[in-house]
Amino acid sequence: MRRVEIVAPRRRVLELLRAVHRAGVVELVPFERSVGPAEAAPTPIFGPCPDCPDRADREAALGMASELAGLLGRQAAPHDLVSRLWELDDAALAERVASLRPVHERAAALTERRRRLAAEERRIGECRELIGALAPVAGLIPRLRGYGAIAALVPARAQALLDLLRPELELVAGGRSELITADLDAQRIALLALFPREALGPVQELFGRRGIAEADLPEACAGLPLAEALARLDGEQSADAAAFETAGAELLALAEGHGAESAALAAVLADRFAESDAVAGAAASDHLVAFGGWVPDDRLAELRAGLAADFGPEALLDVRPGERRVEEAEAPVALRNPRLLRPFEPLASFLGLPRYGSLDPTPFLAVTFPAFVGLMVGDAGYGLVMLGLLLAVRLRWPRSAAVRLVVPIGIPAAAATVFFGVLFGEWFGDAGHLVFGLHPLALDRREAILPMLVLALGIGIAHVGLGLGLGVANAIRLGERREAAVRVLLLTCLFAMVALVAGRAGGWIPDPAGWLLAVSLAAAAVGLVVLAGLAGSIELVGIFGNVLSYARLMAIGLASVMLATVANQLGGLSGSILAGLLVGGLLHALNFSLGFFDSTVQGLRLHYVEFFGRFVDTGGRRFRPFAAAIARADGQARPVGR
Amino acid sequence: MDDGWRFIGAALAVGLGAIGTGLAQSRIGSAGAGTIAEKPELLGGILLMMALPETVVILGFVVAAMVLLGG
Incomplete structure (x- = not known):
């Protein structure tokens, strides 16, 4: 930059x-x-x-x-x-x-008209519901001259309020009132109060005091019997709906002519x-x-x-x-990655943009994140379903920002899932084996628990080691010699410890080499404490904790394959093909969702905590070019360079 | 008898780790739910924090695997 x-x-x-x-x-x-x-x-x-x-x-x-x-x-x-x-x-x-x-004025008028018509339609709908609920009961009451009525909707939880209202209504109406209620649905009660017309004022005051809003019936319905009012409302609602559609069609025509x-x-x-x-x-x-x-x-x-x-x-x-x-202090940061890797940039800078001049973790994450997800889910059937879903979503909503964000990351992860699924011989758990006799090409995760654990820890050693190596390179780039030395010592400790443990366990390290490794480890640990103090020793312990954390690659995979196997077994127990498919399908759907969700979260966690923690130094400010719409459309505003 | 103790040890390693993880996640989860209610854009960060204590149960799992497979 x-x-x-x-x-x-x-x-x-x-x-x-x-x-x-x-x-x-x-x-x-x-x-x-x-x-x-x-x-x-x-x-x-x-x-x-x-x-x-x-x-x-x-x-x-x-x-x-x-x-x-x-x-x-x-x-x-x-x-x-x-x-x-x-x-x-x-x-x-x-x-x-x-x-x-003029187009603006017409569009604004049409939009306002549609808003009013929609509100009116909602109001009429509510009135229809209210009258529809009350009509059967109110129809039994004889028409009384000199009587008025108020209809209202109250929440079902206000039942106690109605019990209070009844005697109060009797009081203000001189004992000549009737309160009819009907359950509209689980949440609302329709209410109709009948009283002598001269008591209208006190009744309205009572309703206001009790916080009950009168239903706002259209004027056209005033004085009509409920059945007639209902028919009138039907007519008004149809007319409003037609007017709404007409305004919408005109607005659409304006959009076609002037929207672009x-x-x-x-x-x-x-x-x-x-x-x-x-x-x-x-x-x-x-x-x-x-x-x-x-x-x-x-x-x-x-x-x-x-x-x-x-x-x-x-x-x-x-x-x-x-x-x-x-x-x-001042330069903004622009990530520079090939087109294929660019979708991973938001993930790589999720916890913050790398500091100016430091390494960009995107290429590393773009390779290992899909691989980790694939290794954890490790089922070819699930991977193919995920690929199909992603392609379908891409075709259905090609312009959606969320789809553009997720699909380019999801496709490599799903492809890795298929790859590892073929290696492990997993096609919807053991269904591939049971139905088609498919066998694992590499190992069976249900049986090879120890080899999978060793593999997961091996990946952890390589990943954390790579992170430390990048940390050394980053510190050198930024001119932080002490930081570089600390990371070199950590790297030495990690590999000395791994070689020592693996060599002694396998018996392929002779005594002198073993002693040499032990001395290197001790010297590096002392050097760490001298250089970084207490923080150095904490970091040393943290490194081994980080490596063990990669055991989740195996543990989550094992849980996933076991659940898939259980799904097949439960499906087989039902005794009916249809019920078996339903039970097995539901459990597989659950395992599919859980598997991909958990693998994504855990895969990201392994990167952010165990890997990025070794070399990514956040605190960068994003490069925001002064770019015109025309430049953005040309792709010229793509932030590149450093 | 030896096998019995090994199984109990392995179960304790995973079970106690899972309880510890659950306790930590319950606290992070409740605090996280409050945070997301006020700032929904922090959902990703909170999800990640929810995943952090799982290391405890993973370590318990590793210990259990060593106990069971070592003998």
Whole structure:
């Protein structure tokens, strides 16, 4: 990552900014950080740039276009349209916005109409329910002249309130009232109070005091018998539904005609608005304007060429000499990985972005995480089902952000599951063996408990050892010699201990070599305590704890295969093919979900705690380039370089 | 008789480890549920913390395997 200053004639400030925005490779930094200390220039030549375009106008236009895009369903802005609009000046964009104003007004009116109709439909629905519940009971009551009624809905838990209400209603109505209730559903009770019309005021006051809201019946139903009111409500509801559909169809037609344009306009106007803010952060003298920022090393040449093409000798790209102290304190971090590994970047930076200049753990995680999941689940049948599910989800929701995030990680994990499943001979547990006579190619996890445990611990030693090795490389990169020495000693301790234990157990280490290893181990341990004090000894114990933690690779796998075997056995016990398939299928579904979920969490945990803990130094700040919509669409804003 | 004691030892190694893990996870889980209610974006971190105490039962499992397979 390089710190740069871009200088150009002040009259071309907006052009320069748009070129930088279009390139999408510079993270701009504010003006006060882009010039040297005050004592270096007692009378600063550069001050804040006053050439800021009218921010309020741009904000108003952006607000209108964004709102319209929202009203019309915010379609994805087509790239070619964004490119065309991006070339327009502010006046032409304002014209476009003005031409969409009638569309905006109509869309807003239609949306409001749909909102009101939906609310009315809900209200009518509630009234229908209320009347429907009360009609059978109320129908038995003879029509009485001079009597009024109030209907209401109360929560079922307020039954005690109704018991209180009944005598109070009798009291205010002079003993000439009736309270009819009917259970609407498990949560609500419908209520109808009958009383002499002259008691309407006191009854309403009583209902208000008790917090019971009267049902808001449509005026058209006033004075009608309940059965007629119900029919009237049916008619109104149908009319509202038809009007709702009509408004929706008109809105859809507007979206088809203007949705893409409004979305593209909103994207371009958002860029202009961001440019207004960026100008405010620039530095300007009487004749020059300067922008400061960070650029990835490998994009510098591209930026230089772009500026030379647009401005010739009028624009100067000044690259500051690298200052490690400044870079470490201020430079943003951009991860640089091949396309296949990029989906793993969010996982690798989940606990924080690596510190500037340190190693990126993404490539290591991209290889070992799917392998760990595959090793733990280790069932070819489950792996194939997972592959099928991921592909189906990818086809069904191709644009979903969650799908784009999960599928590229899930597919290698599912493929690894199939691979290990074939090695272990597991096809839905032992179903492959029982039905097709399939055998393990390597080992049977149900029988080979000790070899699997040794394998898991071996992977742990290799993984933690790799982490320590990377930790040494990282510490050297960052110039932390003491940290590098501590990790070398830890690595020595780990391998000396492993060689000693394995060699003595296998009997292939002669005595002199064994003594040599023991002395190395002791010397490294003493060195650790000298270099790192108490923390060194704690870390040494922690390393062995970390290695043992990898036993979960075997333990979770064993639990998974046993549950799958139990599923098959229980399915077989039922005595009926259908019941057997149902029982076995349900248990396999449970094991499938548990297996992949637990393996994912445990696989990540092994990386974050046992592996990353040995070399990843977090604290980096993400590189956020000043990138226009057009640059984002071109993929130019992809943060690369370091 | 020896086998019996080995089985009991192995069961204790896993069982006590599982109880310890359960106790730790119950506390992390209740605190985590409160955290997620206020900040749902921390779900991933809380899930990871929930998985941390499982090392205890895994170590118990390793001890049990050594006890059972060693003899």
